[in-house]
Amino acid sequence: MTRAASPPGAASLEQPAPAGKNTTGTARIAGVGTATSEQSYSQAEVLDLFAITDPKVRSVFLNSAIERRFLAVPPRGADGTPRAEAQGELLAKHKRLALDMGARAVRACLADSGLDLADIDYLCCVTTTGFLTPGLSAHLMRAMGMRSGTSRVDVVGMGCNAGLNALNATAGWAVANPGKVAVMLCTEACSAAYVIDSTLRTAVVNSLFGDGAAAVALVADPPDAAHGPPVVAPDPGSPRILGFASHLISEAIDAMRYDWDDGQGKFSFYLDPNVPYVVGANAEQVVDRLLGAAGLRRSDVRHWLVHSGGKKVIDAVRINLGLTRHDVRHTTGVLRDYGNLSSSSFLFSYERLLTERAARPGDHGVLMTMGPGSTIETALVQW
Incomplete structure (x- = not known):
């Protein structure tokens, strides 16, 4: 398999390569x-x-x-x-x-x-x-x-x-x-x-x-073209990263931000109360774009690892994507036990999924994070 070139900002996904040829390789998550x-x-x-x-x-x-x-x-x-x-x-x-x-x-x-x-x-x-x-x-x-x-x-x-x-x-x-x-x-x-x-x-x-x-x-994964032996050969059981898709909600650029507080003499973070609804309303289009580029539907995704942004944010994403509470169990569990861990949250959920040993070869997973911009980032992986 090879990964086709994509324009900047577009999802980069695997496309069939000539039989027996691997010209670019695919990144795998080897450990967490x-x-x-x-x-x-x-x-x-x-x-x-x-x-x-x-x-x-x-x-x-x-x-x-x-x-x-x-x-x-x-x-x-x-x-x-x-x-x-x-x-x-x-x-x-x-x-x-x-x-x-x-x-x-x-x-x-x-x-x-x-x-x-x-x-x-x-x-x-x-x-x-x-x-x-x-x-x-x-x-x-x-x-x-x-x-x-x-x-x-x-x-x-x-x-x-x-x-x-x-x-x-x-x-x-x-x-x-x-x-x-x-x-x-x-x-x-x-x-x-x-x-x-x-x-x-x-x-x-x-x-x-x-x-x-x-x-x-x-x-x-090393490409088939011989350029000397690889330093490390990836575990074929680790998930491959198939592509990414992003969505900037520019009209909500001030919804999550750092402000300087003169009275406190320090930076203060601001969260707009409407953040959950803004994120939820935009979740479908970026996920569908990510999956559509791979010829997949939401029903083809077995594992959903969503940023633990807060109860209302998780609920908004879950409802708008038609997910069950079981689908976001790792996300809600991380929120319960750790709170919002900012950029690292989704990897805590990923680690819990691995510990659960629920992923099987061929399974697809979607990783999703949300934050200032306002921004939704997604990635597609496959075991």
Whole structure:
């Protein structure tokens, strides 16, 4: 099989090749690994920790379909409650957490793939919860002792959808370098992106996000043309990435955004209340475009791994796509146990699917992420 060339932004999908010829190869997901920050809290524990008594705010937290989240709470002040952290402290927290979680996720991914640190040829790091120069990839390479010749790229500030944007680029690198190992890491220290105040605007955000990191290793099937032996031969049982499709909802560009809060002296994330309905209303067209390019229908898809954006977002996507609650069980389970993990959420769901051992050879799966832009990103995989 070979992957036909597609115009920029279009889904890139496999097309039949001449018998016995594989001219470009296909990227496969060789392994996955996840990590979180150290301490988890129930929603009630978070409310009590920050001494939040407003009944409206408490209702937002307690009706979120989230039971626990991993968070790195601020140091306690003189009154015993966590004190406000300045923007500089939050950036330092982001660096510390993102590197720690990221390194552990990469190691878990390599162990799952049967690979070593020295096997990594390309590293793509994704984060939205802080900013570093040099980028997180450079800091991670030094901290983990990666080879200095490893190619790297950083995807910063794209939001919850960014994992699939980066997976697209990483898969492209893997196909262009068959047999070599490409690792994509999403590491989100959401504890470093909080503003603590009494408004409902921040209550929605503060009730939702948690700390988490996830990494995947990709290796492309070597083409038939002989260019020397591949560095790593991919496991034929791992899912192939068949293509991608994107959809930018430009009229909702301000629905999810970071604003600078002069009163707080830090960035504050904003979520428009209509986000679930906007995302839900646009989910069908991008999914149908993804599947249509492969000659598939929604009924042909056995596995749906949707970003754990929040209860209303998941419900809106599920209803608009005609999915069952069972179809999104991994998504709702990740939301329940971790909250919204931003760009890494869908890989936590993917890991749960693998643990369940429900995927069979020939099964198709759709990965879907949603985030600022407003954007819906999708990918089609096959076991």
